[in-house]
Amino acid sequence: MAVPTQPAPVLPAPVLPVPVLHAPPPLLDLSNHIYMINVKGPKLAPAEELEMSHDPIRQGAPWTANRRAALAMGLTTAGLAATHPALAATAARGGGKEGKNAGPDAGASPRRRVRLAEGWRFHLGHAADMAKDFDYGQWQRTYAKPGLDGSPATLATFDDRDWTPVRVPHDWAVELPYAAPIGPVPKDEEDSAAAHGFRAIGRDYPENSVGWYRLALPISEAGISKADKGRAVWLEFDGVFRNCKVFVNGYEAGGSASGYAPFRVDITDFLDTDGGPNQLALRVDASLGEGWFYEGAGIYRHVDLVSAAPLHVPQWGTWVRSTPDATGASLAIETRFANIGEQAATGAVRHRVIAPDGSIAAQTGPRPLALAALGEASQDESLRVTAPHLWSPKTPVLYTLETEVLVEGQVVDRVATRFGIRTLTFDGHRGFFVNGEPVKLLGVCNHQDHAGVGTAIPDALHAWRVAQTQSMGANAWRSAHNPVSQALLDIADATGLMMIAENRLNTTNPEAFDELDRLIRSSRNHPSIILWSVGNEEGHQASERGRHISTRLVARCKELDPTRLTTQAMDRGWNEPVNAGDAVDVVGFNYHSEKIADWHTRHPGKPVIGTETGSTVYTRGAYVNDASAHVVRAYDTEYPRWASTAEAWWSIVARDPSIAGGFIWTGFDYRGEPTPYPTLPSVSSYFGAMDLCGFPKDNYFYYRAWWRRNEPLVHLLPHWNWEGGEGKPVEVWVHGNCGEVELLLNGRSLGRKAMAENGHLVWQVPYAPGTLEARGFNAGKLAAQDRRVTAGKPAALRLVADRKRLSADGADTAPVRVEVLDAHGIVVPTADTPISFALAGPARLIGLGNGNPTSTEPDKGTQRRAFNGLAQALVQSAGTPGASRLTASAPGLTSASLDLFFHA
Incomplete structure (x- = not known):
């Protein structure tokens, strides 16, 4: 996101047409309150309601039967193809059980595609000591003799039995220790260390910044065999962070400097197709970053092995x-x-x-x-x-x-x-149109990062994150600030989530053009993509040089794909005589939404969007600022100097049809760039409408109210546990879209107020334990309600998953919500209970989280402390059918178990 400054002008443009995109209301995560979306239905007990909140069918979501079945099975793998053909695109790229043909290239096709996920071994190398880097570069022979260069670790004869078995996607950075002790960090170390979440990686940590991967390429019907003699064989990498060298049987076959752009490595010439072993090895160097946010390290996206006839269609062909x-x-x-x-x-x-x-x-x-x-x-x-x-x-x-x-x-x-078949139009006066219908872009910006797994997000977790986002009402996603994974694009295509695909480098050297080419060639068939973005908050954006550089990048975009328009996210310079906004079709405003109208009067007809908006900071479930503990209250009031509240920017954009929409910074919290506290113990941002686990914060419901305004909603904050504060006033807010809202405390009305368009309501309520309730009315009739009930001491745990049946494909993943309850089954909103996990059956526990931006607990392992009553466990298929049981326990509390079923 980078720190912005001030604004400036651009220029006029005509109505700009282009070739577009469903946002079902999926999973709605609830916390410690009873939540009734439609009071015409039966009132549910907390446990029943939680089950409803994770079940789109019981919510009455307008999904097709196929979509429901797909969600029940998991938005991944070959089994998905049978239940939801649209979502089978992940299988088309090699999804499904590893080592098997998968997707539409498979079956009767002579082409073979194998997803390389299992069987990898990993070991840290060393960025400064060749002896500790498996002799890579020793004796100056790295590039001297092909087949003899590189390292012994690239050869099949190398003994890697002491290397760690890993599954790809894999992020080794998320398992590294933190770079500094808890406490103040000197300013000169602060920016770079904080930017990447204080993980011990980078130039200062050469022992952690190079990783080696080895995999014996499969030899079977689906792998390398004599049948491949004379065929074209290559590897497709969707993303490796970063500076990757790919070796096959000791030969350097290719690689990529970019940590984000997908790439292909032709390995035809280096294979032994006569039955001998074929050794794949990668050296990955993450010593240098590409962004100012947590970027992970390693093979964090999919790898596919493809074998095709000598005469064939190449990748992206x-x-x-x-x-x-x-x-x-x-x-x-x-x-x-x-x-x-x-x-x-x-x-x-x-x-x-x-x-x-x-x-x-x-x-x-x-x-x-x-x-x-x-x-x-x-x-x-x-x-x-x-x-x-x-x-x-x-x-x-x-x-x-x-x-x-x-x-x-x-x-x-x-x-x-x-x-997909569709049209897109950006009109500088009337906004954005899909197939001729007006659509406001209700967007989120996101990095690829999630609790427990870092950047190595399984496809099913990508799908869950999209579902959480669409449940909030969002219909668009900006891939900040780099090319997005193909798995996420497949899910976006299938669910109607519109996407701005952003390039990483706003420059014109050969590497930058090559990365831009790979971004567009790999992704231009995806109907979800509505714009190519050529930059974000560039230092030269307000200059002739910046305009010229962006002009050349835009020209390349149009050469590779004349069907889509371009944009650039700018945080200043719009009003300079010459600026990068002159080069693009749709000008992106990062913040300063209040200045768009004035800018538009000087640039009539030029389409505009808010490429970054809001940037409110808040800690989930916290309602009192505490700078010493790095806690920010979750009312929509706190924001950095360049930003605004959610209500401030949305009120402007909502009423101005000439603004095509906006993308909030951010949908989810993310590691690194810890704002507003750039020192430990803060290790992640506070910007998200959802935390690092995807649990909604209160602003999530502000957006849900106004982005899905045809669905009656009221949402109460704060929680109602203020022991010792009896009689003292508590600031009570209601987000919602009902015409009037009545607030009640222990059954006594505190008055009814009219809800302003795109606004919220506030009461000052003397605290008394019990039940605080908000009732929303439309035309005098009860339409929605929400309650907060004072919870007692922690007494038990509860585990909830959005689905219990998963594919036994080795990849499908269930995010499991862990709740700390009192004796009456109410979530304890202040609980920080330490929780232990045990897993039995054909599954693996791949990560843990709790959404606390100051937590330095390990993402891997079997223990995690709850944060404000919640934690999360990520359970993944181990590749065989059967039942698996996850058990959570805590001292003095009743334990909880959840059974998951993995089917072939």
């Missing part, structure tokens, strides 16, 4: 552009082909478009194809789809383009590409 009109949609298909053979190759290519219901919507007959030896070529094709189903946030329907390569009449390669 298909691109579908759609143009809807009154009667149908025209599809422009660009396909690239490669021939790795040493002889010229001839064949044919054919396409067919598969509609959401599985029928064939359009197809072509075989078209001749000819490639020179070791050559590449591209081919354009046009198709027509009649009466298409348009993709939008409310109807995220997906089509599939199936491309086949034939040689002598036989299919030798088949690739499936999912896409």
Whole structure:
């Protein structure tokens, strides 16, 4: 996010059309209160209600049966393909049980794709001592003799039995110790250490900043075998942080300096296809960061092994552009082909478009194809789809383009590409439109980071985070400040979450252009992406140099994808005579929403969005500021000098149709950039509408009220446990969207007030233990209510999961909510109980968290302290079917168990 400063101007622009996107109301996390969304239904006891809050079906969410089934099974893996074809995109990229073919490239396709998740071994190297870095660079032979260079650790003969078995995705930084003792940190150390969450990684910690991975490539039907002789074989990495070198059988085969851009490594030349071992090794150097936030370290996204015929479609080789009109949609298909053979190759290519219901919507007959030896070529094709189903946030329907390569009449390669048919329009006067319908962008900015796992987020956890976000009412996500994972884009496509995909480097050196190319080529088929962002708060944004650099980046975006517009997030410089905003189609304002209207009068017609808004800081469940303990009250009142409250920015954007929408900083808390306290013990930000575990803070409900205003809602804060404060006034707020709200204490009315549009209500209430209740009325009728009940001492634990049936694929993951209850089953809102966990059955405990921004407890292990009554455990399939039981216990409390069932 970086620290902003002040604003300035941009320029005019016409209405700008582009090619768009459903936001179901998924999981609603509740804490220590009874919550009735619709009082027409039966009133639930706390335990029943919690179950309802995690079950979209019982909430009456308007999801299809397929979507419900998919959620019940998990938004990952091959099993998902059967229940929700749209979400099977994760399987298409290699999801499903590792070592098996998966997704639409699989089955009858001659192409094979294997997800490389299991079987890896890991060991720290050393950034400054070659002997401790497995002799990497020793004797100056690193690049001298291919096959003999590098390190013994790159060879199959190396003994790695003492290395640690790990599963990919993997983030080694999240397991490192903290870099400094609790207490003040000198200012010159503060910024860099704090930025990455005080983990002991970077130039000052060479012993922790290089990691080595080894994996014996699978030898089987699905792996490397004699059948691969003469075939094209490559590895696809979705993200490795960072500066990665990839070795196969001792040869350096490729790599990537970027920690975020996906990349491909051709390993055809280095394989032994005669039955010998094939050793994959990676050296990953995270000594230098790329951002000013926690970035993790290691192979934190998926890796796939792909084997294809000599004549084939390479990675990112298909691109579908759609143009809807009154009667149908025209599809422009660009396909690239490669021939790795040493002889010229001839064949044919054919396409067919598969509609959401599985029928064939359009197809072509075989078209001749000819490639020179070791050559590449591209081919354009046009198709027509009649009466298409348009993709939008409310109807995220997906089509599939199936491309086949034939040689002598036989299919030798088949690739499936999912896409959506839709239009996008940014209008500088009227806002944003999807398929001609006005849509306000209700967005969140997020880094890839979650409690317990760091950046190594499983697909199912990505899906859960998206569901939590959409439950708040958000319909858009900005990938701050780097390319987003393909798994998250697949989920966004399937759920209608619109995405701003952001480039990491706002410069024009070859590496920056290469990273931009990889961002766009890998992601341009995703209908969820609505804008390419070429920068964020750049130091040169308010200059001619900044304008020129962004102009060149925008030109490259348009060359690779003329169907989408571009933006840049700016925190100042809009009013300078020349600035980077001149270069982009849609100007991004980071904060200063109050200045947009004045800027717009000088730049009429130029589309604008709030690329970062709000930045309110708060600690979940805390309602009194305590600087000594780094606690920030969770009323919508605290924010850094550059920021604003949620209510302040949203009130401006909501009433101005010329502003296309805004993206709050942030949806979730994230490690690093600890604000407002940049010293230990704070190790994460306080910005999120949800904490690091995804538990909602109170502002979550402010946004939910006004972003889903057709659903009656009232939300009360604070909790009602103020022992020793009897008779003293407590500041009571109500967020909600009902016309009037009545507040009651122990059944006695404290008055009824009208709710202002996009506002909140406040009472000063003398504290008395018991029940505080808010009742929301529309047209005089009770529409919603919320209660806070004074809790007693901690007496028991409760475990709650959004679903209990998961796939036994080795990847599916359930976030389990851990609650500390009193003797009456009420969550104790101040409990910090130490909790121990035990897990039996075919599952693994991959991480723990509690949402406390000052917690320095380990993310891995079997113990975690509750924070303000809550904690979280992440339980993942171990790869075999069966039942698993998670047990939580605490001294003096009744323990709790949760049974999870993993099915084939």
